[in-house]
Amino acid sequence: MMKKFIYIFLFLVSFVGFSQDNEALFRKATDLYNAKKYEDAISKYEQILKNGEDSANLYYNLANAHYKLSHIAPSIYYYEKALQLAPNDADIKNNITFAKNMTIDAIQPLPKTDWQKFKENTIGRYTYNGWAVIGVVCMFLFVIFVSVYFLVYKSLQKRIFFILAGIMLLLCIVTNIFAYIQFDVVHDSNFAIVYVPETNVKSEPNASADEIFMLHEGTKVELMNELNGWRKIKLADGKTGWLPEPDVKKL
Structure with a gap:
Protein backbone atom coordinates (compact mmCIF):
# COMPACT_ATOMS: atom_id res chain seq x y z
CA MET A 1 0.00 0.00 0.00
CA MET A 2 2.78 2.40 0.95
CA LYS A 3 4.67 1.54 -2.25
CA LYS A 4 1.58 2.38 -4.33
CA PHE A 5 1.23 5.68 -2.53
CA ILE A 6 4.88 6.54 -3.26
CA TYR A 7 4.43 5.73 -6.96
CA ILE A 8 1.32 7.91 -7.16
CA PHE A 9 3.06 10.71 -5.30
CA LEU A 10 6.08 10.60 -7.62
CA PHE A 11 3.78 10.60 -10.66
CA LEU A 12 1.93 13.68 -9.41
CA VAL A 13 5.18 15.48 -8.61
CA SER A 14 6.54 14.74 -12.09
CA PHE A 15 3.27 15.92 -13.65
CA VAL A 16 3.37 19.19 -11.73
CA GLY A 17 6.99 19.68 -12.73
CA PHE A 18 6.09 18.94 -16.34
CA SER A 19 3.35 21.58 -16.30
CA GLN A 20 5.64 24.10 -14.65
CA ASP A 21 8.26 23.49 -17.33
CA ASN A 22 5.67 24.16 -20.01
CA GLU A 23 4.53 27.33 -18.25
CA ALA A 24 8.13 28.53 -18.18
CA LEU A 25 8.47 27.71 -21.88
CA PHE A 26 5.26 29.59 -22.64
CA ARG A 27 6.45 32.69 -20.78
CA LYS A 28 9.82 32.54 -22.52
CA ALA A 29 8.15 32.12 -25.91
CA THR A 30 5.87 35.08 -25.24
CA ASP A 31 8.84 37.22 -24.24
CA LEU A 32 10.59 36.24 -27.48
CA TYR A 33 7.45 37.08 -29.46
CA ASN A 34 7.21 40.50 -27.81
CA ALA A 35 10.90 41.02 -28.69
CA LYS A 36 9.98 40.22 -32.33
CA LYS A 37 12.12 37.07 -32.30
CA TYR A 38 9.36 35.10 -33.96
CA GLU A 39 11.36 32.07 -35.10
CA ASP A 40 12.67 31.52 -31.58
CA ALA A 41 9.16 31.98 -30.16
CA ILE A 42 7.81 29.37 -32.58
CA SER A 43 10.48 26.91 -31.48
CA LYS A 44 9.47 27.32 -27.82
CA TYR A 45 5.74 27.03 -28.54
CA GLU A 46 6.34 23.88 -30.59
CA GLN A 47 8.34 22.40 -27.73
CA ILE A 48 5.25 22.71 -25.52
CA LEU A 49 3.23 20.82 -28.13
CA LYS A 50 5.90 18.11 -28.23
CA ASN A 51 5.59 17.88 -24.45
CA GLY A 52 1.96 16.86 -24.92
CA GLU A 53 0.12 20.01 -23.90
CA ASP A 54 -2.10 22.21 -26.02
CA SER A 55 -4.56 25.05 -25.54
CA ALA A 56 -6.37 27.69 -27.55
CA ASN A 57 -3.90 30.33 -26.30
CA LEU A 58 -0.92 28.23 -27.34
CA TYR A 59 -2.25 27.66 -30.86
CA TYR A 60 -3.28 31.30 -31.13
CA ASN A 61 0.16 32.61 -30.15
CA LEU A 62 1.85 30.10 -32.45
CA ALA A 63 -0.39 31.23 -35.32
CA ASN A 64 0.38 34.88 -34.59
CA ALA A 65 4.13 34.20 -34.72
CA HIS A 66 3.79 32.44 -38.07
CA TYR A 67 1.58 35.26 -39.36
CA LYS A 68 4.25 37.83 -38.47
CA LEU A 69 6.66 35.85 -40.67
CA SER A 70 4.08 35.60 -43.49
CA HIS A 71 3.93 31.81 -43.12
CA ILE A 72 0.51 31.40 -44.71
CA ALA A 73 -0.23 27.71 -44.20
CA PRO A 74 1.07 27.37 -40.61
CA SER A 75 -0.69 30.54 -39.45
CA ILE A 76 -4.06 29.41 -40.83
CA TYR A 77 -3.50 25.87 -39.56
CA TYR A 78 -2.88 26.98 -35.97
CA TYR A 79 -5.70 29.56 -36.01
CA GLU A 80 -8.00 26.70 -37.06
CA LYS A 81 -6.65 24.54 -34.22
CA ALA A 82 -7.28 27.40 -31.80
CA LEU A 83 -10.85 27.76 -33.07
CA GLN A 84 -11.50 24.08 -32.41
CA LEU A 85 -10.82 24.73 -28.71
CA ALA A 86 -12.34 28.22 -28.53
CA PRO A 87 -14.95 28.48 -31.31
CA ASN A 88 -16.43 31.72 -30.00
CA ASP A 89 -13.19 33.67 -29.56
CA ALA A 90 -13.47 36.99 -31.42
CA ASP A 91 -9.69 37.59 -31.58
CA ILE A 92 -9.04 34.22 -33.22
CA LYS A 93 -11.85 34.77 -35.74
CA ASN A 94 -10.54 38.23 -36.53
CA ASN A 95 -6.93 37.13 -37.01
CA ILE A 96 -7.77 34.09 -39.13
CA THR A 97 -9.65 36.43 -41.47
CA PHE A 98 -6.46 38.48 -41.94
CA ALA A 99 -4.43 35.30 -42.48
CA LYS A 100 -6.86 34.01 -45.10
CA ASN A 101 -6.48 37.28 -46.99
CA MET A 102 -2.93 36.13 -47.80
CA THR A 103 -4.17 33.03 -49.65
CA ILE A 104 -4.43 32.89 -53.43
CA ASP A 105 -7.35 30.54 -53.99
CA ALA A 106 -10.75 32.24 -54.08
CA ILE A 107 -13.33 29.56 -53.33
CA GLN A 108 -17.01 30.41 -53.11
CA PRO A 109 -18.67 28.09 -50.56
CA LEU A 110 -21.90 26.32 -51.40
CA PRO A 111 -25.03 27.59 -49.60
CA LYS A 112 -25.42 25.99 -46.17
CA THR A 113 -28.47 24.04 -45.10
CA ASP A 114 -30.54 25.17 -42.11
CA TRP A 115 -29.08 22.30 -40.06
CA GLN A 116 -25.51 23.29 -40.97
CA LYS A 117 -26.23 26.88 -39.98
CA PHE A 118 -27.76 25.73 -36.68
CA LYS A 119 -24.75 23.52 -35.90
CA GLU A 120 -22.32 26.29 -36.74
CA ASN A 121 -24.09 29.28 -35.17
CA THR A 122 -25.78 27.65 -32.17
CA ILE A 123 -24.15 24.34 -31.26
CA GLY A 124 -20.78 25.63 -32.40
CA ARG A 125 -20.98 28.57 -30.02
CA TYR A 126 -19.36 26.44 -27.28
CA THR A 127 -16.98 23.49 -27.21
CA TYR A 128 -18.30 20.09 -26.15
CA ASN A 129 -16.71 20.69 -22.75
CA GLY A 130 -18.59 23.98 -22.48
CA TRP A 131 -21.93 22.32 -23.26
CA ALA A 132 -21.12 19.54 -20.79
CA VAL A 133 -20.47 22.08 -18.02
CA ILE A 134 -23.78 23.82 -18.78
CA GLY A 135 -25.47 20.42 -18.63
CA VAL A 136 -23.98 19.71 -15.21
CA VAL A 137 -25.16 23.11 -13.92
CA CYS A 138 -28.67 22.41 -15.24
CA MET A 139 -28.72 19.02 -13.53
CA PHE A 140 -27.56 20.61 -10.27
CA LEU A 141 -30.37 23.16 -10.47
CA PHE A 142 -32.84 20.39 -11.33
CA VAL A 143 -31.92 18.55 -8.12
CA ILE A 144 -32.29 21.77 -6.09
CA PHE A 145 -35.70 22.60 -7.57
CA VAL A 146 -36.95 19.05 -7.02
CA SER A 147 -35.76 19.20 -3.41
CA VAL A 148 -37.49 22.53 -2.83
CA TYR A 149 -40.64 21.14 -4.50
CA PHE A 150 -40.91 18.52 -1.78
CA LEU A 151 -40.16 21.03 0.99
CA VAL A 152 -42.78 23.67 0.17
CA TYR A 153 -46.50 23.20 0.91
CA LYS A 154 -48.35 25.86 -1.04
CA SER A 155 -49.73 24.62 -4.36
CA LEU A 156 -48.54 27.69 -6.27
CA GLN A 157 -44.98 27.27 -5.01
CA LYS A 158 -45.05 23.56 -5.83
CA ARG A 159 -46.23 24.35 -9.34
CA ILE A 160 -43.48 26.94 -9.85
CA VAL A 194 -2.77 22.74 -47.96
CA TYR A 195 0.78 22.92 -46.61
CA VAL A 196 2.85 23.37 -49.78
CA PRO A 197 3.19 26.51 -51.95
CA GLU A 198 1.10 24.87 -54.67
CA THR A 199 -0.23 21.44 -55.60
CA ASN A 200 -1.88 19.99 -58.68
CA VAL A 201 -5.19 18.31 -57.97
CA LYS A 202 -5.67 15.24 -60.17
CA SER A 203 -8.74 13.48 -61.49
CA GLU A 204 -7.40 10.13 -60.22
CA PRO A 205 -4.93 9.04 -57.50
CA ASN A 206 -1.83 8.80 -59.70
CA ALA A 207 0.77 11.22 -61.05
CA SER A 208 -0.13 10.64 -64.69
CA ALA A 209 -3.81 11.52 -64.24
CA ASP A 210 -5.27 14.71 -65.70
CA GLU A 211 -4.81 17.91 -63.70
CA ILE A 212 -8.23 19.39 -62.97
CA PHE A 213 -7.26 22.42 -60.88
CA MET A 214 -4.47 23.83 -58.73
CA LEU A 215 -4.48 24.75 -55.05
CA HIS A 216 -2.13 26.94 -53.05
CA GLU A 217 -0.95 27.01 -49.46
CA GLY A 218 -3.42 27.90 -46.75
CA THR A 219 -6.53 26.57 -48.50
CA LYS A 220 -8.81 24.51 -46.28
CA VAL A 221 -10.01 21.22 -47.77
CA GLU A 222 -12.18 18.35 -46.61
CA LEU A 223 -10.42 14.97 -46.58
CA MET A 224 -12.32 12.08 -48.09
CA ASN A 225 -10.84 8.83 -49.40
CA GLU A 226 -7.23 7.69 -49.09
CA LEU A 227 -5.40 5.48 -51.58
CA ASN A 228 -1.71 4.68 -52.05
CA GLY A 229 -0.39 7.94 -50.64
CA TRP A 230 -3.07 10.10 -52.28
CA ARG A 231 -5.99 11.88 -50.65
CA LYS A 232 -9.30 12.66 -52.24
CA ILE A 233 -10.30 16.17 -51.22
CA LYS A 234 -13.41 18.27 -51.44
CA LEU A 235 -13.52 22.06 -51.55
CA ALA A 236 -16.14 24.33 -50.02
CA ASP A 237 -17.55 24.92 -53.51
CA GLY A 238 -18.11 21.18 -54.03
CA LYS A 239 -15.16 20.44 -56.34
CA THR A 240 -13.32 17.18 -55.69
CA GLY A 241 -10.02 15.68 -56.77
CA TRP A 242 -6.89 13.84 -55.65
CA LEU A 243 -3.61 15.24 -54.37
CA PRO A 244 -0.49 13.74 -52.73
CA GLU A 245 -1.06 13.10 -49.04
CA PRO A 246 2.10 15.00 -47.88
CA ASP A 247 0.71 18.19 -49.49
CA VAL A 248 -1.91 18.64 -46.76
CA LYS A 249 -1.82 18.70 -42.97
CA LYS A 250 -4.83 17.33 -41.12
CA LEU A 251 -6.45 19.55 -38.52
Whole structure:
Protein backbone atom coordinates (compact mmCIF):
# COMPACT_ATOMS: atom_id res chain seq x y z
CA MET A 1 0.00 0.00 0.00
CA MET A 2 2.78 2.40 0.95
CA LYS A 3 4.67 1.54 -2.25
CA LYS A 4 1.58 2.38 -4.33
CA PHE A 5 1.23 5.68 -2.53
CA ILE A 6 4.88 6.54 -3.26
CA TYR A 7 4.43 5.73 -6.96
CA ILE A 8 1.32 7.91 -7.16
CA PHE A 9 3.06 10.71 -5.30
CA LEU A 10 6.08 10.60 -7.62
CA PHE A 11 3.78 10.60 -10.66
CA LEU A 12 1.93 13.68 -9.41
CA VAL A 13 5.18 15.48 -8.61
CA SER A 14 6.54 14.74 -12.09
CA PHE A 15 3.27 15.92 -13.65
CA VAL A 16 3.37 19.19 -11.73
CA GLY A 17 6.99 19.68 -12.73
CA PHE A 18 6.09 18.94 -16.34
CA SER A 19 3.35 21.58 -16.30
CA GLN A 20 5.64 24.10 -14.65
CA ASP A 21 8.26 23.49 -17.33
CA ASN A 22 5.67 24.16 -20.01
CA GLU A 23 4.53 27.33 -18.25
CA ALA A 24 8.13 28.53 -18.18
CA LEU A 25 8.47 27.71 -21.88
CA PHE A 26 5.26 29.59 -22.64
CA ARG A 27 6.45 32.69 -20.78
CA LYS A 28 9.82 32.54 -22.52
CA ALA A 29 8.15 32.12 -25.91
CA THR A 30 5.87 35.08 -25.24
CA ASP A 31 8.84 37.22 -24.24
CA LEU A 32 10.59 36.24 -27.48
CA TYR A 33 7.45 37.08 -29.46
CA ASN A 34 7.21 40.50 -27.81
CA ALA A 35 10.90 41.02 -28.69
CA LYS A 36 9.98 40.22 -32.33
CA LYS A 37 12.12 37.07 -32.30
CA TYR A 38 9.36 35.10 -33.96
CA GLU A 39 11.36 32.07 -35.10
CA ASP A 40 12.67 31.52 -31.58
CA ALA A 41 9.16 31.98 -30.16
CA ILE A 42 7.81 29.37 -32.58
CA SER A 43 10.48 26.91 -31.48
CA LYS A 44 9.47 27.32 -27.82
CA TYR A 45 5.74 27.03 -28.54
CA GLU A 46 6.34 23.88 -30.59
CA GLN A 47 8.34 22.40 -27.73
CA ILE A 48 5.25 22.71 -25.52
CA LEU A 49 3.23 20.82 -28.13
CA LYS A 50 5.90 18.11 -28.23
CA ASN A 51 5.59 17.88 -24.45
CA GLY A 52 1.96 16.86 -24.92
CA GLU A 53 0.12 20.01 -23.90
CA ASP A 54 -2.10 22.21 -26.02
CA SER A 55 -4.56 25.05 -25.54
CA ALA A 56 -6.37 27.69 -27.55
CA ASN A 57 -3.90 30.33 -26.30
CA LEU A 58 -0.92 28.23 -27.34
CA TYR A 59 -2.25 27.66 -30.86
CA TYR A 60 -3.28 31.30 -31.13
CA ASN A 61 0.16 32.61 -30.15
CA LEU A 62 1.85 30.10 -32.45
CA ALA A 63 -0.39 31.23 -35.32
CA ASN A 64 0.38 34.88 -34.59
CA ALA A 65 4.13 34.20 -34.72
CA HIS A 66 3.79 32.44 -38.07
CA TYR A 67 1.58 35.26 -39.36
CA LYS A 68 4.25 37.83 -38.47
CA LEU A 69 6.66 35.85 -40.67
CA SER A 70 4.08 35.60 -43.49
CA HIS A 71 3.93 31.81 -43.12
CA ILE A 72 0.51 31.40 -44.71
CA ALA A 73 -0.23 27.71 -44.20
CA PRO A 74 1.07 27.37 -40.61
CA SER A 75 -0.69 30.54 -39.45
CA ILE A 76 -4.06 29.41 -40.83
CA TYR A 77 -3.50 25.87 -39.56
CA TYR A 78 -2.88 26.98 -35.97
CA TYR A 79 -5.70 29.56 -36.01
CA GLU A 80 -8.00 26.70 -37.06
CA LYS A 81 -6.65 24.54 -34.22
CA ALA A 82 -7.28 27.40 -31.80
CA LEU A 83 -10.85 27.76 -33.07
CA GLN A 84 -11.50 24.08 -32.41
CA LEU A 85 -10.82 24.73 -28.71
CA ALA A 86 -12.34 28.22 -28.53
CA PRO A 87 -14.95 28.48 -31.31
CA ASN A 88 -16.43 31.72 -30.00
CA ASP A 89 -13.19 33.67 -29.56
CA ALA A 90 -13.47 36.99 -31.42
CA ASP A 91 -9.69 37.59 -31.58
CA ILE A 92 -9.04 34.22 -33.22
CA LYS A 93 -11.85 34.77 -35.74
CA ASN A 94 -10.54 38.23 -36.53
CA ASN A 95 -6.93 37.13 -37.01
CA ILE A 96 -7.77 34.09 -39.13
CA THR A 97 -9.65 36.43 -41.47
CA PHE A 98 -6.46 38.48 -41.94
CA ALA A 99 -4.43 35.30 -42.48
CA LYS A 100 -6.86 34.01 -45.10
CA ASN A 101 -6.48 37.28 -46.99
CA MET A 102 -2.93 36.13 -47.80
CA THR A 103 -4.17 33.03 -49.65
CA ILE A 104 -4.43 32.89 -53.43
CA ASP A 105 -7.35 30.54 -53.99
CA ALA A 106 -10.75 32.24 -54.08
CA ILE A 107 -13.33 29.56 -53.33
CA GLN A 108 -17.01 30.41 -53.11
CA PRO A 109 -18.67 28.09 -50.56
CA LEU A 110 -21.90 26.32 -51.40
CA PRO A 111 -25.03 27.59 -49.60
CA LYS A 112 -25.42 25.99 -46.17
CA THR A 113 -28.47 24.04 -45.10
CA ASP A 114 -30.54 25.17 -42.11
CA TRP A 115 -29.08 22.30 -40.06
CA GLN A 116 -25.51 23.29 -40.97
CA LYS A 117 -26.23 26.88 -39.98
CA PHE A 118 -27.76 25.73 -36.68
CA LYS A 119 -24.75 23.52 -35.90
CA GLU A 120 -22.32 26.29 -36.74
CA ASN A 121 -24.09 29.28 -35.17
CA THR A 122 -25.78 27.65 -32.17
CA ILE A 123 -24.15 24.34 -31.26
CA GLY A 124 -20.78 25.63 -32.40
CA ARG A 125 -20.98 28.57 -30.02
CA TYR A 126 -19.36 26.44 -27.28
CA THR A 127 -16.98 23.49 -27.21
CA TYR A 128 -18.30 20.09 -26.15
CA ASN A 129 -16.71 20.69 -22.75
CA GLY A 130 -18.59 23.98 -22.48
CA TRP A 131 -21.93 22.32 -23.26
CA ALA A 132 -21.12 19.54 -20.79
CA VAL A 133 -20.47 22.08 -18.02
CA ILE A 134 -23.78 23.82 -18.78
CA GLY A 135 -25.47 20.42 -18.63
CA VAL A 136 -23.98 19.71 -15.21
CA VAL A 137 -25.16 23.11 -13.92
CA CYS A 138 -28.67 22.41 -15.24
CA MET A 139 -28.72 19.02 -13.53
CA PHE A 140 -27.56 20.61 -10.27
CA LEU A 141 -30.37 23.16 -10.47
CA PHE A 142 -32.84 20.39 -11.33
CA VAL A 143 -31.92 18.55 -8.12
CA ILE A 144 -32.29 21.77 -6.09
CA PHE A 145 -35.70 22.60 -7.57
CA VAL A 146 -36.95 19.05 -7.02
CA SER A 147 -35.76 19.20 -3.41
CA VAL A 148 -37.49 22.53 -2.83
CA TYR A 149 -40.64 21.14 -4.50
CA PHE A 150 -40.91 18.52 -1.78
CA LEU A 151 -40.16 21.03 0.99
CA VAL A 152 -42.78 23.67 0.17
CA TYR A 153 -46.50 23.20 0.91
CA LYS A 154 -48.35 25.86 -1.04
CA SER A 155 -49.73 24.62 -4.36
CA LEU A 156 -48.54 27.69 -6.27
CA GLN A 157 -44.98 27.27 -5.01
CA LYS A 158 -45.05 23.56 -5.83
CA ARG A 159 -46.23 24.35 -9.34
CA ILE A 160 -43.48 26.94 -9.85
CA PHE A 161 -40.69 24.65 -8.67
CA PHE A 162 -42.13 21.72 -10.63
CA ILE A 163 -42.03 23.81 -13.81
CA LEU A 164 -38.51 25.07 -13.03
CA ALA A 165 -37.31 21.50 -12.42
CA GLY A 166 -38.84 20.40 -15.72
CA ILE A 167 -37.13 23.24 -17.58
CA MET A 168 -33.76 22.38 -16.03
CA LEU A 169 -34.17 18.70 -16.89
CA LEU A 170 -35.04 19.58 -20.48
CA LEU A 171 -32.05 21.95 -20.73
CA CYS A 172 -29.80 19.26 -19.26
CA ILE A 173 -30.90 16.79 -21.94
CA VAL A 174 -30.55 19.35 -24.76
CA THR A 175 -27.10 20.58 -23.68
CA ASN A 176 -25.82 17.02 -23.40
CA ILE A 177 -27.08 16.30 -26.91
CA PHE A 178 -25.29 19.46 -28.10
CA ALA A 179 -22.11 18.31 -26.31
CA TYR A 180 -22.33 14.94 -28.06
CA ILE A 181 -22.84 16.57 -31.48
CA GLN A 182 -19.99 19.02 -30.92
CA PHE A 183 -17.71 16.19 -29.77
CA ASP A 184 -18.37 14.41 -33.07
CA VAL A 185 -17.73 17.61 -35.02
CA VAL A 186 -14.30 18.04 -33.42
CA HIS A 187 -13.14 14.43 -33.23
CA ASP A 188 -14.53 13.33 -36.58
CA SER A 189 -13.13 16.41 -38.28
CA ASN A 190 -11.75 15.48 -41.68
CA PHE A 191 -10.40 18.85 -42.68
CA ALA A 192 -6.87 19.80 -43.58
CA ILE A 193 -4.80 22.76 -44.74
CA VAL A 194 -2.77 22.74 -47.96
CA TYR A 195 0.78 22.92 -46.61
CA VAL A 196 2.85 23.37 -49.78
CA PRO A 197 3.19 26.51 -51.95
CA GLU A 198 1.10 24.87 -54.67
CA THR A 199 -0.23 21.44 -55.60
CA ASN A 200 -1.88 19.99 -58.68
CA VAL A 201 -5.19 18.31 -57.97
CA LYS A 202 -5.67 15.24 -60.17
CA SER A 203 -8.74 13.48 -61.49
CA GLU A 204 -7.40 10.13 -60.22
CA PRO A 205 -4.93 9.04 -57.50
CA ASN A 206 -1.83 8.80 -59.70
CA ALA A 207 0.77 11.22 -61.05
CA SER A 208 -0.13 10.64 -64.69
CA ALA A 209 -3.81 11.52 -64.24
CA ASP A 210 -5.27 14.71 -65.70
CA GLU A 211 -4.81 17.91 -63.70
CA ILE A 212 -8.23 19.39 -62.97
CA PHE A 213 -7.26 22.42 -60.88
CA MET A 214 -4.47 23.83 -58.73
CA LEU A 215 -4.48 24.75 -55.05
CA HIS A 216 -2.13 26.94 -53.05
CA GLU A 217 -0.95 27.01 -49.46
CA GLY A 218 -3.42 27.90 -46.75
CA THR A 219 -6.53 26.57 -48.50
CA LYS A 220 -8.81 24.51 -46.28
CA VAL A 221 -10.01 21.22 -47.77
CA GLU A 222 -12.18 18.35 -46.61
CA LEU A 223 -10.42 14.97 -46.58
CA MET A 224 -12.32 12.08 -48.09
CA ASN A 225 -10.84 8.83 -49.40
CA GLU A 226 -7.23 7.69 -49.09
CA LEU A 227 -5.40 5.48 -51.58
CA ASN A 228 -1.71 4.68 -52.05
CA GLY A 229 -0.39 7.94 -50.64
CA TRP A 230 -3.07 10.10 -52.28
CA ARG A 231 -5.99 11.88 -50.65
CA LYS A 232 -9.30 12.66 -52.24
CA ILE A 233 -10.30 16.17 -51.22
CA LYS A 234 -13.41 18.27 -51.44
CA LEU A 235 -13.52 22.06 -51.55
CA ALA A 236 -16.14 24.33 -50.02
CA ASP A 237 -17.55 24.92 -53.51
CA GLY A 238 -18.11 21.18 -54.03
CA LYS A 239 -15.16 20.44 -56.34
CA THR A 240 -13.32 17.18 -55.69
CA GLY A 241 -10.02 15.68 -56.77
CA TRP A 242 -6.89 13.84 -55.65
CA LEU A 243 -3.61 15.24 -54.37
CA PRO A 244 -0.49 13.74 -52.73
CA GLU A 245 -1.06 13.10 -49.04
CA PRO A 246 2.10 15.00 -47.88
CA ASP A 247 0.71 18.19 -49.49
CA VAL A 248 -1.91 18.64 -46.76
CA LYS A 249 -1.82 18.70 -42.97
CA LYS A 250 -4.83 17.33 -41.12
CA LEU A 251 -6.45 19.55 -38.52
